[in-house]
Amino acid sequence: MVKVVNKILIQNFSLNYSDGTESLHEITLQIPANAIMVFFGPAGGGKSSLLRAINRLNDLADVISISGEILLADENGNYLNIYDKKVDVIELRRRVGMVFARPIVLPLTIRGNLTYPLELKGEKNKDILMTSVERSLRQAALWDEVKDRLDTSATALSGGQQQRLCLARSLMLEPEVILLDEPTSGLDPISTSKVEATLQDLKQRYTIVLVPQSIQQAARMADYAAFFLQGELIEFAPENALFINPKDGRTKDYVEGRFG
């Protein structure tokens, strides 16, 4: 197996919404494999847009124009342009999972939430489903808390548990990349630290792209960080460089809290 260095290559990627509000201009960026990449910057900078572009969730939004490329590597190091017309979007979204800012549990049981994506992919074998349920709950550090009540309603879980359930649900499909859009924004500090610890474990197996909830979280979590401002990528570097010694004046101002 070839060692893939960069899991995702974003090249001259631009995107415009029809109402002209948010957009991305000429983003070029490499997302390294098996690491946590953090997109940070003030609101409206295009972080979420770029995140949603990576699994083409933007297809559902009012996007009028897209240019440039986003390339996703498979395990042999072959890159696939995800905006190619021949790409199977459903298959792409199974390879690139997503967790949203608010935990979105479906009105089903805990088990039902987890098996939902796998069953609709066509998996009927109960043993395989149950094995996957246990594996992803363990990966999301939720197994011990819910193993005795898998058939109770998922909406009865606490906010932190719900968010880890959503993470576990994404892991059911064994994706290669996990995108997280402010996954801890609604959580208390204890739940937040649990989710963060889980993510640090998960990067052994997965490539993680995180839009953090705060600059502190960005600094805690980042192996690599990219700073976005008004739709442009200002600076991209390994964690220490960006937070300790930013090259660009705007990054420095933001990191030091002069605007935000």
Added chain:
Amino acid sequence: MSNFRSWLEKFIFWAIRISGYSAILFVIAIFLYLLREGLPAFSEVPLSNLLSERWYPNEDLFGLLPLLGGSLVVIIGATVIAVPIGICTAVYIAEVAPPWAREILKPIVEVLAGIPSVVLGFFGIVILAPYLRRALDLPTGLTALAGSLLLAATSLPTIVSVSEDALYSVPKSFRDASIALGVTEWQTIWHMTLPAARTGVLTACMLGIGRTVGETMAVLMVTGNAPVIPRGISSLFAPVRTMTATIAAEMGEVATGSAHYHVLFLIGITLFLITLAINLIAASVVFRKRQRAERILS
């Protein structure tokens, strides 16, 4: 001046209160009147006659079964036609249609609700019944099927607009989450959105069926009005007589206070109880849902 204002305040308050209570009072009064006029039927007509198979009032034969059966055939037929079409239309409007199509479809469905049933019945007699006779090679087009089709048309707007609201109330975020999990849009609608909205959709169907039960004019005009007990699927293609049509057709000519008169009121009581049961089922479904939501929130 302030005296006048406080007097006016009180007057309006009482006016509102009286209209509120009078609505309840009217329902109770109507029900009591139905009972008073209908219950004597049990003493005047033996039960064996009421449960017999022939409705022929001129010879004192008051078998209710053909009428009940006729109503059931027409109602079940209408339900089988209207529920799938209604739900599919609601799914199309709420989930699939582009905004411009939604803007056109929604008002059209609401206009359908406003068509008087007499007009629908007229359309049924002039166009639908002859067409059915020719297309299916029947002796007459005035059949239970024609009634079912028209009733389906009257209940569709209710089913569509209430289910559509139920589908809208499923948060958009559920859809995003489902799509992001590599689930297709059709699977999302079928396995997530519809189940999540099922109580609302069920209520919609119940309200729609409730409307078909009480509908009189259209069925009176197109079902042929032959009081025959329906047997099997073939009765769908034969004339039937419903309970509502019987009351409408015969009440004007019956001698007040006669046995026939009291039996017609008994039919009215039966109809009242059927619609009441359907509304109670619909309400209990909604109530159960609310209770569950409250349990989760508390």
